[in-house]
Amino acid sequence: MDDPLIRFPGYALRRAANATAAELAARLAPLELRQSDASLLMLIAVNPGVTASAVGRSLDIQRANMVPLLKRLEDAGLIEREAIDGKSQGLSLTPEGLRRLDAARREIEAFEAELLERVPEEHRRHLLPALNAIWR
Amino acid sequence: MDDPLIRFPGYALRRAANATAAELAARLAPLELRQSDASLLMLIAVNPGVTASAVGRSLDIQRANMVPLLKRLEDAGLIEREAIDGKSQGLSLTPEGLRRLDAARREIEAFEAELLERVPEEHRRHLLPALNAIWR
DNA sequence: TCACCTTTGTTATCGGCAATAGCAATTCGA
DNA sequence: TCGAATTGCTATTGCCGATAACAAAGGTGA
Numbered sequence: 021m022d023d024p025l026i027r028f029p030g031y032a033l034r035r036a037a038n039a040t041a042a043e044l045a046a047r048l049a050p051l052e053l054r055q056s057d058a059s060l061l062m063l064i065a066v067n068p069g070v071t072a073s074a075v076g077r078s079l080d081i082q083r084a085n086m087v088p089l090l091k092r093l094e095d096a097g098l099i100e101r102e103a104i105d106g107k108s109q110g111l112s113l114t115p116e117g118l119r120r121l122d123a124a125r126r127e128i129e130a131f132e133a134e135l136l137e138r139v140p141e142e143h144r145r146h147l148l149p150a151l152n153a154i155w156r
Numbered sequence: 157m158d159d160p161l162i163r164f165p166g167y168a169l170r171r172a173a174n175a176t177a178a179e180l181a182a183r184l185a186p187l188e189l190r191q192s193d194a195s196l197l198m199l200i201a202v203n204p205g206v207t208a209s210a211v212g213r214s215l216d217i218q219r220a221n222m223v224p225l226l227k228r229l230e231d232a233g234l235i236e237r238e239a240i241d242g243k244s245q246g247l248s249l250t251p252e253g254l255r256r257l258d259a260a261r262r263e264i265e266a267f268e269a270e271l272l273e274r275v276p277e278e279h280r281r282h283l284l285p286a287l288n289a290i291w292r
Numbered sequence: 293t294c295a296c297c298t299t300t301g302t303t304a305t306c307g308g309c310a311a312t313a314g315c316a317a318t319t320c321g322a
Numbered sequence: 323t324c325g326a327a328t329t330g331c332t333a334t335t336g337c338c339g340a341t342a343a344c345a346a347a348g349g350t351g352a
Contacts, residue, residue, distance in 0.1 A: 021199075021203050021206060021210055021214055022202050022203055023199065023214055024198055024199070024202050025195055025198060025199070025215075026288065026292075027284070028264070028268050029268060029271055029272060029283050029284050029287065030176055030180060030264075030267060030268050030271055031195065032283075032284055032287035032288050032291070033169070033172060033173050033176055033271075033287055034173055034176075034177065034191070035216070035287075035291045036169060036173075036287045036288075036290040036291045037169050037170055037172075037173030037174075038173075038216075038291075038309090038310085039290065039291040040166055040169055040170075040290065040291075041170065041337095042310090042311095044166060045337090054337075054338095055170070055337095055338095056337085056338075059161055059167065062160055062161060063157075063159065063160070063161070066158050066160050067157050067158055070157060071300085072300080072301070073299075073300055073301075074157055075157075078157055078159055079161075080171070080174075080339095081338090081339085082339075082340070082341090083299095083300070083301065083302080084301090084302075084303080084304090084339095084340080084341080084342095085338075085339065085340080086301085087301070087302060087303080105347075105348075106300095106346075106347050106348080107299070107300050107301075107346070107347045107348060108299085108300060108301085108347090108348095109300085109301080128164070128166075131166060132164050132165060132166050135165055135166055135169075135290060136165060138289050138290050139285075139286045139289040139290060140285065140286075140289055142282075143282040143285050143286040143289070144286070146278075146279040146282035146283070146286060147165050147168075147282070147283075147286045148163070148165050148168055149275075149276065149279050150275045150276075150279040150280070150282060150283045150286070151165065151168035151169055151171075151172045152162065152168050152172075153274050153275040153276055153279070154172040154175065154176065154271060154274050154275060155168070155171045155172045155174075155175040155176075156162075174338090174339085177308095178339090178340095181308090190307095190308070190309095191308090191309095192308085192309075207329085208329080208330070209328075209329055209330075216310095217309090217310080218310070218311070218312090219328095219329070219330065219331080220310095220311080220312080220313095220330090220331075220332080220333090221309075221310060221311080222330085222331095223330070223331060223332080226330095241318075241319075242317075242318050242319080242329095243317070243318045243319060243328070243329050243330075244318090244319095244328085244329060244330085245329090245330080
């Protein structure tokens with residue numbers, strides 16, 4: 021059937037994001053991690069002691085939505101929280117969190133490589149800068 | 157803070173899609189349309205009499221999820237359903253649906269133009285083909 | 293120092309989108 | 323014609339994100 025939508029970059033963006041989200045989710049599912057979990061672990065790993073709200077700001081996750089996320093990661097024994105002052109809490113990975121992140125990183129690298137392979141060579145180097153220009 | 161994620165096309169894809177989805181939603185909200193509504197109307201407009209499941213296949217919306225979507229559009233007086241045979245139903249726009257679609261189309265065109273303007277000229281023409289290669 | 297504004301973490305709730313499982317009715321095809 | 327596939331549907335679930343409101347703590351300027 022005739023599809024007038026395929027000429028819209030915005031539509032293509034939505035479809036591409038949906039498709040890849042499903043694939044990444046499938047890759048991370050065996051590790052019992054969701055995409056947001058993985059990004060959180062990555063960010064905490066390179067910024068140990070970072071505050072919850074700072075991570076949220078960087079990932080554009082609102083404070084309110086960070087709560088269940090962090091709780092799950094903590095319950096799973098992947099992160100630790102330590103009071104910085106009476107108000108803020110510093111986040112860090114547990115050894116198990118680090119192990120899980122290593123596994124996740126392998127999946128993510130494979131996923132990203134596969135994603136890039138799908139786009140024709142002539143367009144490949146333009147993808148990241150174009151996407152970043154849209155939201156950064 | 158240090159962000160190791162920005163080098164991942166998959167992450168950029170997710171962020172870009174989220175950002176633009178919010179913008180488009182804001183543009184369509186005054187028309188009381190959601191993104192999925194608008195794409196549905198567009199598809200029905202150029203394929204009058206098309207079947208519900210065919211639209212769903214084209215947009216990758218499962219049959220089960222089409223039901224509330226179509227019901228809302230019908231309740232709003234934007235589409236009509238007509239039995240084709242005992243099993244399928246043909247979809248078409250009402251006059252009001254056509255008017256609403258015209259308004260939506262203006263918003264969408266403006267949104268898409270604005271989106272494209274954001275990406276630097278050298279990358280611009282690569283965006284659509286690159287995205288389509290990812291999901292098509 | 294004190295009053296005020298901001299930040300942080302939290303609860304509770306909602307909306308949009310997509311997925312799964314299962315069902316009844318109908319149509320299609322070998 | 324009979325089994326398989328298709329269609330529309332109900333019900334439920336999960337993920338992600340948004341909003342509103344709150345208490346407690348920190349930061350700041352007069």
